[in-house]
Amino acid sequence: MGARVNTFNTPGVVEYAHFLKEVEDAQRIRKSVLDSFERASLPSLSEEERKRILHFVVVGGGPAGVEFAAEFHDFFHEDLLKLYPHIKDYVKITLIEAADHILNTYDNKITAFAEEKFQRDGIHVKTGSMVVQVTDTEISAKERKTGEVSNTPYGMVVWATGNGTRPEIMAFMKQIGQANRHALATDEWLRVGRCENVYALGDCATVNQRQVMEDIAFIFNKADKNKSGTLNLKDFQEIVDDILERYPQVKLHLKRRKMRNFSALLKNSQESAQNQAIEIENFKSALSEVDSQIINLPATAQVAGQQGEYLADCFNRMEECEKYPEGPLRFRGSGRHQFHPFRYNNLGKFAPLGGKQVAIQSPGDWVWIGRSTRWIWYSVYTSKLASWRARTSVISDWVKRFIFGRDSSRIRD
Incomplete structure (x- = not known):
């Protein structure tokens, strides 16, 4: 759409x-x-x-x-x-x-x-x-x-x-109770909220990343196997990988704080770095700023393309993976979800500035600007086209433009 x-x-x-x-x-x-x-x-x-x-x-x-x-x-x-x-x-x-x-x-x-x-x-x-x-x-x-x-x-x-928002999407959003949004809200598996077997991707939808603080009590109880009301760092190690996968904002927060792992974040919230028992209030304090790292995905072809590949892979394996993650979080050893949530892999972005100059910003925020970068842009652009026929057609148009200039006739009208 x-x-x-x-x-x-x-x-x-x-x-x-x-x-x-x-x-x-x-x-x-x-x-x-x-x-x-x-x-x-x-x-x-x-x-x-x-x-x-x-x-x-x-x-x-x-x-x-x-x-x-x-x-x-x-x-x-x-x-x-x-x-x-x-x-x-x-x-x-x-x-x-x-x-x-x-x-x-x-x-x-x-x-x-x-x-x-x-x-x-x-x-x-x-x-x-x-x-x-x-x-x-x-x-x-x-x-x-x-x-x-x-x-x-x-x-x-x-x-x-x-x-x-297109009128068709607006009408559908009203039917499912999302009329106050600018785009269809999906979860991390690209499933439209309040709908069964309905998925959305691309510019018509936005991924509604779940907040850690909404599930803080659930996560703590999962880690507290002994139901003592406290947990040690060793007890916590079993669910760290699942938390980092379910809540990508945690990884972004650790990166911003220059911390190597989740344990460092928990220790940082304690008055002493020794293996103290972590109570739920300390747990909440350590994660209180994590949700501020939630970033909405940009409305670009790069995001839509990756979402399409992700959904295609999920649909191809649907029969072997009938159990979808209905709860807020599933952990290893207790029915871990079969499909990983969709994660956007930023491959960088381009900004053509005219005069044969293109600006490139890589995933690590490296920046290149100049005439030589246009060849990188041409290469990436052609590689993303659907077929060799399309690539050949586009490249031939570029060659003709370089030799004869742009066509300013009215024949194409």
Whole structure:
């Protein structure tokens, strides 16, 4: 099902803005760009009207908005400028972002580099501005700090502000009692809550990671086999692996605190590091900050692809694994669940910035920015395509673009 563009109910967006979701959206954008340059070439236009027609506004400073602004800048300077040299001084690209910086989910180095590069390229970045209305000729934006509203004439506006819920999903969520959410809530096995044999993945759903503090008494009682009300670290070792698997935020918390294992966290909560008996209050104290490490998965193809592979593997082994984990936690020796919960493996992310430059942020937060990184991006991009036919087609298009430039004809329309 995926998702649709989130317009935040802004007046005029649906009627006048272009989106970046479907193939049809790309075709409309292409036609609108070429029409704008053709209309701006008419000698009967006034200077003011020509500037308005050639003002291209991108709303949303996330990966999609930034990549589109960068690609459009390259398209104009490398291809369209040769066809329309007489109107080059009228073209303007503006990127509007409500937050203080663009690419705010990336490393600060990438954010700073992207903003500096856009400034050098002549792309106007307007941060701290929230669009409140779009008409057929103007876009109104409100400054977050001052509250001042400014009206800007434009020729084409592209809306890239994140995901919204499709009507079919909204109707289904109302039926199952999830009407107050922005996406379908699933557990770590991608099962939709309050539904039997219904699974959801991708942009239409979000994994609702269970909190440790919800199950704190249950976990403690499992570790306390003697029912003494206290437990030693040795008693606790048998369930450590299950806790780390069931609650990934524990591992993130240990990493942030630079602790090697769970025992160190428990010892840290005691006044003495000697093998004292751990009471439930000490146990709660040690885990009180763990749930703050819960991170929602990003709405990317990388997440959806891994979820698809995970569910396919589960479905293929469904007959041999009839027992699903119905309780909050199962432990070794007492019916440990057959399927491991879904765990997202972050393989890194890319941010094409135009000018043959790509920023890469690896899982360990290593950052590479430059022209050489584009070859890594090309390699990863082609490797994720569905077939060798698709790979050959895409690579051949890249080769033709490098040799002859981008196709700016209307034949494809």
